[in-house]
Amino acid sequence: MKRISIVIPMFNEEPLIRSFYDSLTAVIDSLPYLFELIFVNDGSSDGTQSELAALVESDSRVQVLELSRNFGHQAALSAGLEEAEGDLIITMDGDGQHPPELIAEMIRLAENGYEVVQTQRLDSQEKNSLKKRTSSLFYRLINKIGDTRTIPGGADFRLMSRQVLENLIAMPEYHRFLRGMVPWLGFKTVILPFQVQDRIAGKSKYSISKMLRLASDAVFSFSMAPLYVGLSAGAVFFLLAIIEVIYVLSFWISGRTSSLTPGWSSLMFMMLIIAAVLMVILGFIGVYVGYIFQEVKHRPVFVIKDKIVRSNEKPSEKESK
Numbered sequence: 519m520k521r522i523s524i525v526i527p528m529f530n531e532e533p534l535i536r537s538f539y540d541s542l543t544a545v546i547d548s549l550p551y552l553f554e555l556i557f558v559n560d561g562s563s564d565g566t567q568s569e570l571a572a573l574v575e576s577d578s579r580v581q582v583l584e585l586s587r588n589f590g591h592q593a594a595l596s597a598g599l600e601e602a603e604g605d606l607i608i609t610m611d612g613d614g615q616h617p618p619e620l621i622a623e624m625i626r627l628a629e630n631g632y633e634v635v636q637t638q639r640l641d642s643q644e645k646n647s648l649k650k651r652t653s654s655l656f657y658r659l660i661n662k663i664g665d666t667r668t669i670p671g672g673a674d675f676r677l678m679s680r681q682v683l684e685n686l687i688a689m690p691e692y693h694r695f696l697r698g699m700v701p702w703l704g705f706k707t708v709i710l711p712f713q714v715q716d717r718i719a720g721k722s723k724y725s726i727s728k729m730l731r732l733a734s735d736a737v738f739s740f741s742m743a744p745l746y747v748g749l750s751a752g753a754v755f756f757l758l759a760i761i762e763v764i765y766v767l768s769f770w771i772s773g774r775t776s777s778l779t780p781g782w783s784s785l786m787f788m789m790l791i792i793a794a795v796l797m798v799i800l801g802f803i804g805v806y807v808g809y810i811f812q813e814v815k816h817r818p819v820f821v822i823k824d825k826i827v828r829s830n831e832k833p834s835e836k837e838s839k
Contacts, residue, residue: 519550519551519552520551520552520604520605520606521551521552521553521554521603521604521605521606522546522551522552522553522554522604522605522606522607522608522625523553523554523556523602523603523604523606523607523608524542524546524553524554524555524556524607524608524609524610524621525556525558525595525598525599525601525602525607525608525609525610526538526555526556526557526558526598526609526610526611526612527557527558527560527591527594527595527598527611527612528557528558528559528560528562528566528570528594528612529559529560529561529562529566529588529591529594530562530563530564530566531562531566531612531613532562532564532565532566532569533718534612534613534614534717534718535566535569535570535573535612536569537614537718538612538613538614538718539573541614541618542555542618543577544618545618545619545621545622546618546621549621549622549625551625553579554579554580554581554602554603554604555573555577555579555580555581556581556582556583556598556601556602557570557573557580557581557582557583557598557612558582558583558585558594558595558597558598559582559583559584559585560585560588560589560590560591560593560594561585561586561587561588561589562588567582567584570582570826571826574826574827574828575828577828578828580828581601581825581826581827581828582824582825582826582827583597583598583601583822583824583825584822584823584824584825584826585597585820585821585822585823586821586822586823587821589819589820589821591674592694592695592696593694593819593820594820595609595674595696596694596696596819596820597819597820597822599683599686599687600687601825602683604680605679605680606625606628606677606678606679606680607677607678607679607680607683608621608624608675608676608677608678609674609675609676609678609696610674610675611673611674611675613717613718614715614716614717614718615714615715615716615717616637616673616675616712616715617712617713617715620637620675620710620712623710624637624677624710625677627677627708627710628677628679631706632706632707632708633678633679633681633682633705633706633707634676634677634678634679634682634700634705634706634707634708635676635677635707635708635710636669636672636676636700636701636707636708636709636710637672637673637675637676637709637710637711637712638669638670638671638672638673638709638710638711638712639671639672639673639711639712639714640671640711640712640713640714658670667701668697668698668701669697669701669709672697673697674696674697675712676700678700679705681705682700682703682705685703686699686700686703691813692809692813692817692819693809693813694819751795751798751799
């Protein structure tokens with residue numbers, strides 16, 4: 519019988535944990551597979567940990583990883599993925615927006631030969647919202663400048679085979695964008711659209727700053743385009759300089775040097791433009807150097823503070839992954 523791991527990151531979701539668990543188990547209890555449910559507490563400051571610990575006591579399929587602090591959604595997913603032991607691995611959010619009813623269809627597609635089942639959000643009710651428009655703009659941008667195709671509306675609600683997971687874990691990137699890393703691997707993929715549901719309770723923990731950080735990780739991890747922008751700008755100004763030299767030489771050749779009047783305003787304009795371009799180029803280079811600096815330090819993507827399983831013994835030492 520196949521074993522299926524489900525990885526669910528949690529951050530300050532105390533009010534909805536029990537409802538989400540009930541809706542999830544109502545689905546998986548009817549399926550003929552062995553399940554393990556891996557909840558990852560991403561440094562919550564409310565009662566999330568105690569609620570998750572109670573689930574462990576009531577269900578032997580549940581295990582809980584508690585991270586030492588809030589490392590972020592992608593890091594929490596990575597922590598759960600490294601603990602997963604299933605033949606098939608499913609990642610999903612625990613706020614109720616990823617419908618558990620799709621799990622049966624995802625498994626069926628995997629059994630038909632697909633190694634990755636990637637879901638795609640259909641946010642028709644938010645078609646004109648600012649979040650929807652900015653998300654659409656981001657995916658157009660990353661697909662234009664990046665070398666890996668990222669599905670617009672793609673969610674971290676996906677199924678992966680064991681082989682895909684092992685190759686994903688072998689990518690020791692500090693700045694993680696799983697929506698790009700999984701397609702980059704190139705395994706056989708099918709897209710499964712779904713209608714986003716309302717959150718069970720509470721508000722989204724994905725603030726604007728977190729979304730911008732995720733977008734930054736995506737752009738600078740999967741594209742060299744920002745550096746090419748700087749090179750292109752440099753080439754344009756080099757061409758303008760040649761045109762300016764030819765223009766000035768034309769006055770000398772025609773004997774109209776008296777018409778050459780120094781232009782302070784135009785000179786300052788060019789200096790400011792060139793300085794701005796240089797600052798942009800240095801800024802892009804600085805970001806890439808910063809990313810390299812963080813990679814070469816080899817700090818762990820996450821730190822596991824505690825692991826709770828249905829057992830009389832629990833790991834007491836901190837684990838780093």
